[in-house]
Amino acid sequence: MTELEENEIISLFEAIGLSNQKALETKNNKKLCPNLINAIQSFGSIDNLDKTTGALIYNLASLITKDSVKHLPYISVCIRDKKLLSSDQILAAIKFCEDVDGEINDEEFNRYCGVGVEVSQEEIAEAVGEFFKLKKKELIEKRYTMLGPILGTLRTTIKWANPLLVKEEVEKRMLELLGPKDERDDLKAKKKEKKKENVNVKGAEIVTAPQISMAERAKTLKFVFEGELAKLHKAGENKQINPQLMKDHLKRTKGKVITRFPPEPNGFLHIGHAKAINVNFAYAEAFKGETNLRYDDTNPEAEEDQYFQSILKSIEWLGCKPTRVTYSSDHFQKLYELAIVLTKKDKAYVCHCTAQQMHEGRGGDTKGERKGCIHRDRPVEESLTEFRKMKEGFYAEGEATLRMKMDMNNPNPQFWDLVAYRVLYTHHVRTKDEWCIYPTYDYTHCLVDSFEDITHSMCTVEFVMSRESYYWLIDALEIYKPVQWEYGRLKLTNTVLSKRKLNKLVTEKYVAGWDDPRLHTLDALRRRGFTPEAINAFVRELGVTTTNSTIEMSKLEKVVRDHLNEVAPRLMVVLDPLRVTLTNLPYGHVEELELKEKDGSTHLVPFSKVVYIDRSDFSEEDDPNFFRLKKGMSVGLLQVPHPITCNEVIKDSKGKIIELKCNYDKDVKFVKPKTYIQWVGESSRHQSPIPVEIRLYSNLFHHSDPDNKEQVPGGWLSDINEESLQVKNGFMEVGIRHQLVPENKFQFLRIGYFCIDKDSDFEKNKYVFNRTVGLKEDSRKDK
Template sequence: MDDLIPLFVKVGLTEQKAKDTVKNKKLAPTFERVILESGSVNGCSKETGNLLYFLASKITKDAEVHLPFLSRKIASGDLKTTEQVSAAIAFLDEKLPPIDEAAFNEEAGVGITVTPEQIKDVIASYIAENKSNIEENRYRTLGPSLAATKKLPELRWADGAAVKTELEAQYLALLGPKDERDAPQKKKKEPKPAPAAKSTVEEAAKSVDPAATVKKMFFEGEISNLHKPGGNKQINPELMKKHLEVTGGKVVTRFPPEPNGYLHIGHAKAINVNFGYAKAHNGITYLRYDDTNPEAEEEKYFTSILDTVRWLGFEPFKITYSSDYFQELYELAIKLIKKGLAYTCQCTGDEIAAHRGGENRGPRTACVHRDRPIEETLKQFQMMKDGRFKEGEITLRMKMDLENGNPQFWDLIAYRILYTPHHRTGSQWCIYPTYDFTHCLVDSLENITHSLCTLEFRLSRESYYWLCDAVEVYKPVQWEYARLNVTNTVMSKRKILKMVNENYVNGWDDPRLFTLVGIRRRGVPPEAINNFVAELGISLYNAQTDVIRLDNHTRDYLDRTAPRLMTILKPVKVVIENLPNDHLEMLTIPNKPRDPAMGEHTVPFTNTVYIEAADFREQDSPDYYRLAPGKTVGLLHVKCPITCTEVVKDANGNISEIRCRYENGEGVKKPKTYIHWVADSPKHGSPIKLDEIRLYEILFNHANPSDKTLVPEGYLSDINENSISLETGAIAEIGLWDHLKDWIAKTGGKDLESARWQFVRNGYFCLDKDTELDINAAKTGNVRDAAKRLVFNRTVTLKEDSSKDDAAVRKGGIIDTRKKRA
């Protein structure tokens, strides 16, 4: 659209503003149309150009049909101010052609001019009447005064900027320049009452309740301006009357996924928007399966979609299927044919594409079947229904408008033949409605008030309205918002299926994917996803969002709710030589530091412990603070620190154990660093062996692996070879059993991925579905005996300043490997 920049500059925009306008995919085409309709292609005065720009940015959906008329009124000089343009739009917003021009002129102030002298006199009179208040409260009254003067009948059609300038000049003449008396006064903060102590888990759950987190999304920005139920005009007022009788004036939305794959992170936004908008307005939301393609639909997708919606915290008012309405849709197709607005077409796919202009976008032409007689079309459509044609041999197309520049008007296909049995209707039907025919009509049949969808359906809005009006049914409003795209992944079902089939990933729920089943398996809480979506808000412009933002919400939630567990990924043995072999202390450890509500558990401390191999270095350095020969470190939750006295190696030169001294004497300084540990205490079952820990990173190296300029060899070539690594020798402290027992008590052992921890200094982890844990045995007996295999997934690393990675390595911090890539 860069070719529009010179045109926009011609009508008075600066080059920079013209460039910014071109980037606005909604405003730019509207502004271009306004310029063309006004006859200003070769330029106009800056004042006129500003008004045309104002018109393009303020025109409403209902008044858009009058855009040519309004553009010409500005070009002719009939509308001279933004106030007049706003009034003109408001007047026409409720009108259908033709226009009563006399009434329009009166409402829009056409022919009325307010001179600078008149503005000056009216302002002077206003100030005289309010002088005492103005002198007492000075410039604090300026804003209210401006609002009040604009409402004066004498100034209704005055230029707003001129009114503001004159008012400020007369304030200055009366009061002089602003001084310290006009400085805003700071309000004294009242002390807040001390909050009652609450569980962190309860507080975190409350703070991310879906109804609370998404509500703010709908009362600011463009979506806050959507019509109220009953406010969308219909071709026949009786349709709205019947609609309101059914809905009672409630907001009704729907989430309509196709059951041909698993939902992805983008669907999380759609779920939040549709369910959230209805919730915010005390309305209801349908979960409607758009099951019009029996070739691609499977029961597992239906089950997964409902499970995912509920996992995110939403409950449908009703679960429906597009197939519920097959008979009604068929009858509406018959109605369309009888009105001469549909025809049976026997063109091939290539022929249809050619008639639409082909790849070179040439002129569009009608096919030979377009003028087929109505009776013949009805007969052939019945033959289609009776199974007397082959698949692909014939379709039913809508007779729309081939001259319209919108491709969604190029005689879209309404019905096609498929002999694949349907999962619900079996072989009852062999003709199936297309998305373009089904979507709007089922919205109508379900009395949807707000059909909320993503921007790729913007062009479909006009054809959506056309079809509803053509068959004379209630017409919902379609409104589009930007879809959610995140970096370093692909969300195309086709691309994911290829990766699954060719073993690049381990199924649709591979934790490296951004399918919602994959994210869930990785341990990301639904509350974090909802918070992520709420933070992004509802934009009208597509953009790519860094996956790190989701990671941050995941960390924030898990930091508040996950119990801490000391876990060693690569253990090395430490023997404390001045403690006896039978030394035993039972230490009480909080499940979360400084949060008593999270509870506590006990672990043994003996003269033999295990620490992370990364927490020891044979060669010390001044900026290294963990364990080294002759160096002292603290052990988390242990009273005294330890000092390394000796390093023992095996025949191959590998460290077999580190010998240390327990510094329990007087005068020992507090250590600079504390490290975590796990005791060796066989009688307590410590340490616990963890069968497998899976460490995940981003799956693709580039932010947009589908961008051929960045990844010329295709997205599969961009897969990060180090996106998963396995640890099979890890161990954990025995607090794990207490945590699992608590988790089973709270959840019934449902959904293994909801068992989450912070592995101290290592990151956040959850149980994987490959874990073998007999929940029934665990409920009635010993959790330890019920656990046959323990497999963990890393959900996200601990947060760390990436600019200090080197220091983090030296001092024991954990690097966030999930960084933004090129």
């Protein structure tokens, strides 16, 4: 492969259709970049390369495996010669080449990859027709949400068919069976819909509820059959070092898909984990498989019982139920025994180097020459003796480790003799003081995946370089080998998700605990009022790619707002109460008015001589664009039949407004006011509305990327928004007192969506509300 300068690489990648940004990212990808250069140079001239062929080349370089990469030039030429025309054929070519050590037999390759195979329109129509007969009942029930799953299934039943022709035939059959799409099917149309409906007799409006409920959006499996997930292997297709291993695996599992969610119990789950939970549980569900919750409890120094409990509680809150709950510590004995096997095979050795000496042996800070330590070639029996001494407590922490004898010359750092066991004299939550040596993540993770017969070991892209060492260890021990597959992490703007940083925020009192509503742990989001349905819908609708993505916080908040708009009862609250006395009503006047809910139901609110409005809804300034209450001017009160007019402003000795004297215009010819405001009234003479503490939360960080040193030169802690929490003491109407229970959500009319906080004391009538999200932005709302 010809050596290229950096600008030549960028130009080469742009020539096959990549954007400049994508070309830069690919150039920096240590695994993908050389594969793509090799594929392009093997292709030959790219002067007349079309966009589709360029995409196939990129696909080849992205998907090529370690066992088939030696045949990458051959596959590239097949793309050039128009033998391979689809991503399915490329996947087949890669799989075929994995089993070929010498030259490729063209005839066998063509037959396996469907080269030259043409599936007629009649064959497509027949296969689609048969599928529709089998799935008619489900199709009628789920309608067009079945489109993705159908296409995913037909990819395997009508192999090598033109996917566009298949899609056209499926859409035609769906139209015949179901009729045109309507609001039940088209999520995009629903999002664009701007229709509103009145919820009170005097003009307050809210957005129409989505025609597709959030509960349905939260349960969709469509994303499993799209994008990168649709390309994953079927259970039983993962190649083994010994074919008998797969036969035994299939005998145990009956061919089921088995995934796992493997958190470390050293912290609380956050929004990024919600994506991992949904990917693993939904993928297994889509194929009627199983998902384990496996605690990766191999680091007892950082693990606490509260984390074990919180993790399971969060998973269940999201609506997921593990098939079984397991622990890496369940296998400590077996892991130890396999470490002995590995050592006997001369693939592991006991090392007495310090951490600094290991670092220097791996090239050090200068990334220089790598070399094995002086213990690497010690006799097997000596290493076995030393390993037993480690287990028996002969060595202090840091004096000895068991390292895997891998390949110090491999460019992948995950091959530089990773540590498998270290000495730790730490109490373990589950195994107590039984062990003084503990296996590392690099040693444990892949082996426990194998023990649990995991078919799809899904992890985020920072583990992409670990894939080869994952396979190396499993093959070294000759046990069942799952497939590791990496996808992009989820990151949100204006927050941090690193456990280390979250821990610093909590321990140094920047926030009030792991469930502080300004954080994005799942406990914090729950406390703030986010719903599990909204979180699940959010991560599923994002889809799954192999690229890390940073999502605007506003997108998550919009999904939450959509759901709360469906389910949250309405009530009136004033954040900063200003007393209003209606001078023409008699003392003791109280009448019950109906406040309408979105679903058409109502609850009663008392309207009396004294009401309270929000201080921001009154102005003494002569502003022609201010349409709420001013002296001598009228304003409407939500649900109240007549407007009020301000006649007098009462101030205290310091000039602060303490009361407004107003007229209730019941005897005046009705003129519809320009706007309506919320209010709360006394339920009887001198009995004020319910006092409430209202916590207004906003982004904890000013900048979209607090970790970005260019955005935040002073470091991420200097970016904290000191005004991310503001507390108001307001009044709430009494009509919904019976709904005041922990975690209940409400829409405060004209203000936003709020949730009852755990700091409330219901016996003492102390009510605390957290703002979840504001209402949908409306340029007219403050006029």
